Amino acid sequence: MVLRTAGGRLSLLVFLWSVAVVLGQYGWSVTYTTRSICTLKGSTVNLSSSYTYPSGTVTSTFWFIKTFDVENYVNLRNDSDYNGRVTYHSDKTNGHTLTITDLRESDSATYKFRFITDQTGGKYFGNPGVTLSVTGLLVKVTPPTVTEGQKVTLTCSTTCTLGDNPTYVWYKNGHVTTKSTSLFLNPVSSEDAGRFSCSVEGHEDLHSVEETLTVTCEDV
Incomplete structure (x- = not known):
């Protein structure tokens, strides 16, 4: 887990718990780099995960904190509370990083990663997610x-x-x-x-x- 301010400076203001590995059946899994992060209001944070799946091609990846109903997960990039503050970064080894800038205390929540493949029923998200706590001074x-x-x-x-x-x-x-x-x-x-x-x-x-x-x- 790497935390940076808006100016790009490395920050050590991260409270880490044990690495969380969430295993699904038949080769589905999501691994979160950290379980819990405490950081300052106004700073920038990176939340990282990696995932595996048995077959097919991944067609969609995103982070969420809200669901409206069954299978209706709100992509954080489409959440008005995060408008203009969210960026996704993917790599070739199925790693995925969520960056949130200008953190607010209201951003304190549990963030989960979801991915969808082109296979029938090929959808998965990882529990328990990453708990982010944003604090002022x-x-x-x-x-x-x-x-x-x-x-x-x-x-x-x-x-x-x-x-x-x-x-x-x-x-x-x-x-x-x-x-x-x-x-x-x-x-x-x-x-x-x-x-x-x-x-x-x-x-x-x-x-x-x-x-x-x-x-x-x-x-x-």
């Missing part, structure tokens, strides 16, 4: 309001687990301050007050929303 300030001299922790939070223990870039009032998993201010002073946001190193263009840290003066 959120700054959590604990506690949100502090008094000078206390300790405060800022955490860059996600709704799923990004792989490879990413390093977070921290910003105060729009300017880079440090790179670390969490930001600790101990003891905190009034000069530490401000608007904080975070991004993942290598994806600095994908910022969290800003969170305000308020520091009150100690009582005299």
Whole structure:
């Protein structure tokens, strides 16, 4: 599995489970490279599979997440929710890759690959598919309001687990301050007050929303 940003940079923000091999009867199968992926809103992801079949010629290949009724699978390229954001790539060894750009949190779903041959009844899709989780970044300030001299922790939070223990870039009032998993201010002073946001190193263009840290003066 390879994940790239819109600019083409390799990304390690992929949370991988064991390879899923879905075997059908009589030589039908779909193999997914990964079972689960967690990645950032606004980035680009590749979902890969390969397939086998006993005979005939493949006439159609596509990915889907929706079905309207029995045998009515919605090709992701025809899904209005993905308009202009989906690309398919095939190779000569029956590999097939789905690329989704400008990811949204609403893209979080289980994606499955389907192929159709020219043989009677020659249709197949693979379970369980690939579970994609798309997360934004959120700054959590604990506690949100502090008094000078206390300790405060800022955490860059996600709704799923990004792989490879990413390093977070921290910003105060729009300017880079440090790179670390969490930001600790101990003891905190009034000069530490401000608007904080975070991004993942290598994806600095994908910022969290800003969170305000308020520091009150100690009582005299």
